[in-house]
Amino acid sequence: MVGPTAERTAIVRRFGALFVAGARLTVPVCAVVLRKAYGLGAMAMTAGDLRRPAITVAWPTGEFGGMGLEGAVRLGYRSELDAIQDPGARRARYEELVAEQYTRGKALSTAAAFEIDDVIDPADTRAVLTGVLARAAADG
Numbered sequence: 001m002v003g004p005t006a007e008r009t010a011i012v013r014r015f016g017a018l019f020v021a022g023a024r025l026t027v028p029v030c031a032v033v034l035r036k037a038y039g040l041g042a043m044a045m046t047a048g049d050l051r052r053p054a055i056t057v058a059w060p061t062g063e064f065g066g067m068g069l070e071g072a073v074r075l076g077y078r079s080e081l082d083a084i085q086d087p088g089a090r091r092a093r094y095e096e097l098v099a100e101q102y103t104r105g106k107a108l109s110t111a112a113a114f115e116i117d118d119v120i121d122p123a124d125t126r127a128v129l130t131g132v133l134a135r136a137a138a139d140g
Contacts, residue, residue, distance in 0.1 A: 022044070036062075054133075058118075
């Protein structure tokens, strides 16, 4: 998380070492997103970039975004939402924008935009990972 608490505890600076360690890895990294992959947390889990791992896949339940989707709408559409005088209409527009973000952030939408390699059946997870690791071992 970012914000005043994160600034006081220097958490972003402290977990920056995690990004450096991920960038230095020489072993294959595989990423499987089961639920939420947002912001810096997603980057930390994938060695700094969704494209860094040997494979990045998601289960159909996976969600992606630069940050929590509700917060992204509040920040990214602040001017538009503030301009709506009627509280009911503002709330309706907010909910519409959040729904759009959830649609864009779904695993299938993310894979269709080539941000991840595939969306897989959870039952196939072991086979997908062992296949990638076997190919990596054969390559060298």
